[in-house]
Amino acid sequence: MAREQMMCFVTPGAPDAPVAVSAGVLRRIDAMCEATGRIHYATLALLPPLHDAPPATPPGWMLEVVVDEGVPTSELVDLLLAHGFGVLWWLYRAHWRGPRGTPPAGKRDWLRAFLLQHASRAACGFVGNRDRNLAQVRGESAFLQEAEAAFRSLPASRVPDRDALAGEMRAWAREAGGAWTAEPPPRSFWRRGTVPDGVRLALLAVRxxxxxxxxxxxxxxxxxxxxxxxxxxxxxxxxxxxxxxxxxxxxxxxxxxxxxxxxxxxxxxxxxxxxxxxxxxxxxxxxxxxxxxxxxxxxxxxxxxxxxxxxxxxxxxxxxxxxxxxxxxxxxxxxxxxxxxxxxxxxxxxxxxxxxxxxxxxxxxxxxxxxxxxxxxxxxxxxxxxxxxxxxxxxxxxxxxxxxxxxxxxxxxxxxxxxxxxxxxADLPVALPDVPLHTVHASVQASEAAIAQRTGHMISLTDIRSPMHRRCLRFWLGFINLLGELYFTEGRLGNAGGIHFGHWHIIDGGRRLLFCSNFDGSFGGYLDGFIRGAAQGVNLVWRCTELRPRAAARPDQPAVLRARVFPPTRLLIFCGCKCEQAFKSYARDSMLPHLHRYEAYTLSNEDIARATRLRAALQGRRTAVKDDQIARAMES
Known part of the structure; x- marks a missing residue:
């Protein structure tokens, strides 16, 4: 399931815990993620304490890990410990209360139990490119690059039209395609094109x-x-x-x-x-x-x-x-x-x-x-x-x-x-008095600049308004997760595209909502896509939240200086984020910077989908539709 692919290890603060990481530690985190061969993205960040925490409360750590589908939490923790016990021990050793002289095996067992205890599976998760593990994404991307190189090497006289191009590329694939054209790309039941929308909706209604x-x-x-x-x-x-x-x-x-x-x-x-x-x-x-x-x-x-x-x-x-x-x-x-x-x-x-x-x-x-x-x-x-x-x-x-x-x-x-x-x-925006300026903290701006040419990323941390809102939030997150799992299976959540992995976590005993997203493009374009294409879902979720004054995780990171509420909604799902400036200001004030980002690839959703389409078009019996897909993939 999508929720199991997106894991956040949210650990509380400890007095002696580090709040900064050196370049050597970051390289070791990258090496750990790369050695597992199953992690798409990983993010390390500090989480500020709760709004009512004592002034000297240290910040907590958040380690976001996006892993292949079908990897259970226990197996993921074992993979992390097998390839990065040293760096994980450095990160979480402040929580160790065992005696000195404990052998490494005992520390490893403690760290495994500690990570499992603080593992937060997504309450709701959305995957833009479904049914693709890391090996497939990398392999299909390399296959597409090789196909583009072979296409560029063809003289124009040999590819006068679409049929000739398809024939040449099929001949090349038979010699160089190997395993990538021997069988079709995997597709789960919900992504098979043969399932009519009526059947899909009926089966969805059953659940x-x-x-x-x-x-x-x-x-x-x-x-x-x-x-x-x-x-x-x-x-x-x-x-x-x-x-x-x-x-x-x-x-x-x-x-x-x-x-x-x-x-x-x-x-x-x-x-x-x-x-x-x-x-x-x-x-x-x-x-x-x-x-x-x-x-x-x-x-x-x-x-x-x-x-x-x-x-x-x-x-x-x-x-x-x-x-x-x-x-x-x-x-x-x-x-x-x-x-x-x-x-x-x-x-x-x-x-x-x-x-x-x-x-x-x-x-x-x-x-x-x-x-x-x-x-x-x-x-x-x-x-x-x-x-x-x-x-x-x-x-x-x-x-x-x-x-x-x-x-x-x-x-x-x-x-x-x-x-x-x-x-x-009901969806018309309303005039809101005293809307704070749409400002970006320097640390958040630096984090976005560091990944400007890569996959975009955001971390949002908000307070849940009340226990009743928490129960409503769990219900709507489960509902949206079900829609994403069974109906919105082709890379778009509603009409919003470009999301690689987006996930929500209810943390701190149900008091706060953590949202992490990996997306294509800039943050402003990402929010605009949500406003235009998935406003109802945004309103359903974030109307249950607010921003309460809180201290910064460390002096160079943002704090919330004044209480804020999500823009007012009508009939639960209307208006809200359509008050664009108020919504963007609220989203910006909720954001936290990341300390480090690991990316197994820097491909856009469209790049990944194009590579898969080319592989499917070059596999099996030749048809006019597949010839057109080959031509489109080569001309893109």
Whole structure:
């Protein structure tokens, strides 16, 4: 998982711990990381003490390590100790409380336990280039450089067009490609191009507990309304016949009840929309608690009744859908002309199948309704209604489904426009008084200048506002991590690109949020990408934080001199970072400099992806698409 790739060893301060490192120590850290052969990036930094720590509290160390996927924490620690015990001992020896004369093996065991104790796995992590270990990134980059050299050595007369270029490069790859063209690049299930977005979203929804419960609650509501409507009609003396039109009308009542809160919210405004969904979430939570309590109390009929109601809701909605499809098919078939007869015959066959489906769903629906034991009297249905009753129910069902087909697109278009307008209005920045100047501390500026031509890096440390905000933060970080793992798998988080590895850690007993990011380009461009492409995620996370006054880790590093809060948000996800200057000032004030950076490579995300695309294009059977990919890779 992405979270296991990004590890931060966050250790508390110690009175005798070093706060500066020599060039020799830094070279030993680089040698340790290089010798492991599994580390992409590593960063060493000092973390200032908490805002309420005593004045003389020493700073702590933060060692960020980005490692290959599939390397567990214990194995990573063993690799670090195997190749860098000496430098790690120098870094953390101030915490040693053992007796003098302890053999190196005892110190190594202590240091291993110490690092495991202070290892902080990312609460949320995003990987821009998935399914690539260090060896693959380096190997594919070297392969791309060799391919570019071979391309440049070709005379222009031998590559007059794309097909000739692809043929020449394939011939070169057969001789020089070796293992890199013998098999395709690895791709996990979530990055396979054959997985449709619908399947991906469905599988994602299975792993999301809240949407699954919300869907179950909606279906239960529909089923309850269907059953209650039938019971009320029967109780008022009306004849409820057991045939298709009844099922359609009862299901339409349930569907209308579900859509009405959304319509009301879109018309009345954003607050009403949030209130409607809040009521829905409370209802779902109540259902879940009722089911759980009944299971614990041994009253198993309550969850069984809720499950039957949800099944009834599914059947009712399916009956409406099949009836709507049948009406659309009849309208389409009425416009067919003969000859030829094949389209008409096909429409008749499809209509027959839909009729059978509707009748089957209806029979199943009423069978479930009659067997439900939810505290209501049993339904007494008339199986053979008189002609007038059947005609009235059929006319009503046809009218409501036909009206829905005609007015539905307009209604949902209206809802979409209204919701879009509300979201645009909520996302507008607000005028904030007394916004501090957008300044950069000299140490942070020096850190950025030192890696100006390499992969960008930032460290942000903020305070979590309260225990309630901490719980919300854990939930949203888990949600964003799931989206990054299962849906945003092609190098972009939302619409923000250029992120190599970004990860969030909740540290210091849940009191602070640590964010580290490795990215392409400058810091200003990086923040602009987040504002334009992932503003909702930024607001969800950082709205739970604030900056409290804190001392600097050492005199030449930044301190927080005045309390700051994240720019105000609307409806949890809007506005916030759209107040651009206030957000950038807040982000700058939260930043810390790094003392050292190790980079196994200095490639951009696009360079890494281009090398992989070339490898995939040169592997396997030749196609026009692969020829185009080869040409694009060589011309880039």
């Amino acid at each position: 999301l507990v809240v949407p699954a419960l919300a869907l179950l609650g909606l279906l239960t509501v529909v089923g309850a309304i269907v059953l209650s409507a039938a019971w009320l009609l029967q109780g008022s003396g009306l004849e409820v016949p057991d045939f298709v039109a009844t099922a359609v009308l009862l299901g339409a009542l349930g569907l209308l009840a579900v859509v009405l809160p959304v319509v009301f919210g879109a018309v009345a405004g954003g607050v009403a929309l949030v209130a409607a969904f809040g009521v829905l979430l409370l209802f779902v939570a109540g259902l879940a608690l009722l089911a759980l309590g009944s299971v614990l109390a041994g009253a198993l009929w309550i969850p069984a009744c809720m499950g039957a109601l949800a099944a009834l809701g599914v059947i009712a909605l399916a009956a409406i859908g099949a009836t709507a499809a049948l009406l659309v098919l009849v309208c389409a078939a009425s416009r067919l002309r003969a000859p030829p007869f094949f389209p008409l015959l096909l429409a008749l066959g499809a209509g027959g199948v839909l009729l059978l489906l509707v009748f089957g769903l209806t029979a199943l629906m009423f069978r479930v309704m009659c067997r439900l034991d939810c505290g209501l009297p049993p339904l007494q249905l008339s199986v053979w209604p008189d002609p007038l009753t059947a005609l009235c129910w059929t006319a009503g069902a046809t009218l409501i489904v036909g009206g829905g087909l005609l007015a539905g697109p307009r209604l949902f278009g209206f809802l979409g426009r209204q919701l879009s307008r509300l979201m645009r209005e």
